Every structure is written in structure tokens, then in C-alpha cells.
Amino acid sequence: MQDLEHAPFDVVTLAVPGFVLLILLEIALGRLGRAPVRYEARDTANSLILGLGSTVAGVLFAGIVGAATLWVWRHRLIDLPVRGWHVVFTWLALFLLEDLTYYAFHRLSHERRFWWAAHVNHHSSQHYNLSTALRQTWTGGLNGSWLLWLPLTFMGFPPAMIFVQKGVSLVYQFWIHTEAVRRLPAPLEYVLNTPSHHRVHHARNPRYLDRNYAGILIIWDRMFGTFEAEREDEPCRYGIVKNLGDFNILRAVFHEWSAIAADLARARSPREALMVVFGPPGWRPDGEGDTARGLRARWEARQAAAVSSPAASAGPVRSPDASTEAPA
């Protein structure tokens, strides 16, 4: 890579024809009954329009992100090898560190509301198919999450290499948004983020909430205690804790920002205001909010009660939105 400041190509743009072909293939497999694929036209339209809009939003923020990155690059700590065969080590280190950065970004985007507000639209579909992968944020530039990648530049990784690696990560994550692939061979499932692991990430079952933040490597979730395996006895129910009530695309983009503004207006103290913005999604001052941690704790309590008193348990229940069965 000759120009260290500007990537010679955009991996994501190059991959767009592949995205289109794979979506058409997935639909064909569903139509032919060869894979458990489900598409709903308005949901698909929302996902794809969100993807299209995110490219425009990305361009709007590209100036400030690029300027900040170049400024940091010109104040970098060291010059890493970028010529000759030594570049292999630089790429390898970048691959691991960029993926770790993605894990941190993704975890922040779920566990703190200011970042969740920008990320939630990626999760607001009740479907899980390849079009869901393109359901990207329009407001990600606003919350400064791009700052998380600046330490890599400061360490001496060239901006062009980081840009390429981020693109590789995004393209990798496209194909895992599918129900058409059940499981990969066990060694791959152990190391890589796979369709199975990422289905769990998109699920709203209490057991699965805020799990599997990985980009390419699932090892980070295993290391940091956020891994959850998909279970055959608990099908994923996709979407968010409180699903959107319609297909309004502006609601999908801005509803959490609007909710933050409304909650801020009601905040009775600076601490409350801080928690409204930077606390976990679902936090409420009365402690009655539906945070992921709270929902999981209540679910675990119900499970424990069901085990100690099986008669009180309602037993396994059908998912209202993910099942292929008719209502019992």
C-alpha cells in the first residue's frame, strides 16, 4: 500500500454486487424451500433503505473523521513496518487489534444508551436475513464512536490499512446475518463469529440479551464473558425489547434519540440526566426499567422458581414472532 493515508479502494463498495447477489440467492433458497428463510417486503425495504441512507450519512461525517484520523497519524508513536514481508506482521496485529476495537465499540453500543441510540436501528427488525445486515446506522457519526479507532492510528497503523481492515470486518459480518446456515464445523464455531453466534446477538430472549458482540472472532466474547451459544430448545426471537409499532423509517432511525430527549426533559437531577444518557438502555430512575441485566435476572428468577415448583411453570411456549407453527 503506497499511500498510507488514503486507501486505494473501499472494500465495502467493492462488495456491494456480492451483497445483492447473495440476498437474491437467499430469497431464492427460501422460495424453493431449501432453507428456512423469511422475507417480509416492508421489513426488507426498511432494512435496505437504512443501508442506503447510511452511506449518505457516512459521507457527511467523513470529513471530520478523516481530518481527526490524519491529525493523529501525524502524531503517531512509532512507524510500524509497512514495506516488504514485514508488513505481514503489521496486518496480523491490525487484524487482531481492529477486531478487539470492534468488540469494544459493539459492546459500548449495546450497554450505554448514548451509543445504543445510534445502533438500535440495526436490531429493530423482527426478521433475521441478509437484508438485516444492511440495516446500518444513520447517526453513528454523531456519538463519536469512531474515536475508538484512533488509538490504532496513534499506535502507528496507517489510516489506509485501518480503513481496509474495517471494510473487511464489515463485509465479513454481512454473510452471518442468515438463518440459512445452521452451524459451521466446531473448530470454526469456536474461533469465528458465525451465523449461529450472531443470531443469538440479534435475539431478544432474556437469555440471549447483550451477548456475542464479536466482529470476526468470537474469542473476545469467550474471553470477556459475553458469549452465549445458540440453543436448539430456545429459538431466537428477533428484534428489540420493545419492538417498533410500525414500519416508519424515521422512527427506526430516531426513536431512541427521541426517547432520550423525552427522558432528559423529565430528569430531576444531574445524576438522573447522566444516567438517562449514559446509563444502560432501559434504565429508569425508579429501578423498574427493562435493562438487559434486569430482564435476565427476572428471567433467571422465573426459571429457578419453575425448577423448584414445576407445577407453577407455564412450560415451554411458542415464540409469537419467530415460529413457523400455527398458534396452538
Add this chain to the structure above:
Amino acid sequence: MSTAFLVQLAVSAVLVGVMVAVAALARIPRPAPPLDDAGFRQVLAVEFPERRPDAVWLSSDGAVGIARAGDAALIAYRLGDGYVTRDLNWGQLAAAPRTGEGVRLRFGGPAGGTAQVAWPGDAPWPPVRS
């Protein structure tokens, strides 16, 4: 924005249209038959596991289910090929306006939504236990 970007955007918009059209023509949504009593109760058990409904009612087209749990109304309504759930104070449910075809439930808050409840004109609203 450069001309190249605008061309790329326009081509992408066309492709979005093609993919949505193909998805619509494929007709592969999830099967979502109208709610019946048992189906609605299972929805409630999943979505409101800590509530115990005292009574449940279904709209005449099976697209909306309403349950009463104390002072709360628990609602599931069809959206696309799935169901969305909301809870309201029973008084809010009772105050929902009658329309020509039934009752319109508008849900406030950022997540929004509207449920059109097919409800016979001669049936009492809010629902009462028979």
C-alpha cells in the same frame, strides 16, 4: 458529494427497488395466522411473563388480542408477518375512539404504533367478560 458517489447512490437505489420487489414476489413471509385464544395466551406468556391475564378477547379478524390483567390492558396486534405487543392502562383502552370498522388504539411513546381493532358495532367497548 462527487458525481461518482451520486451515480453509485442512484444505482444502489435501483438495486434496492429490485431486491424489495423480488422479496415481495417471492411471498416468503413467516406464517402468521389469525390469533386464537390459545395462540394469544402463548404470546402473552412470552411477552408478559409476569402478568396473569384475568380475561382475553380477540378482534373479529384475529389480528388483535386484548387481555385484562388488573388495571392493565395487554395488547398484541399484527404488524407485517409478526405481532407487536403493548400495554396500556385499562382506562386508556376504554377511551380509545370508535371508528367505522371498530376501535383504533394509538400507542404513544417513541416506539409508536397503531392497532385497528375489528370490533362489532353492537359489542360493548371496552370489552367485558360475558
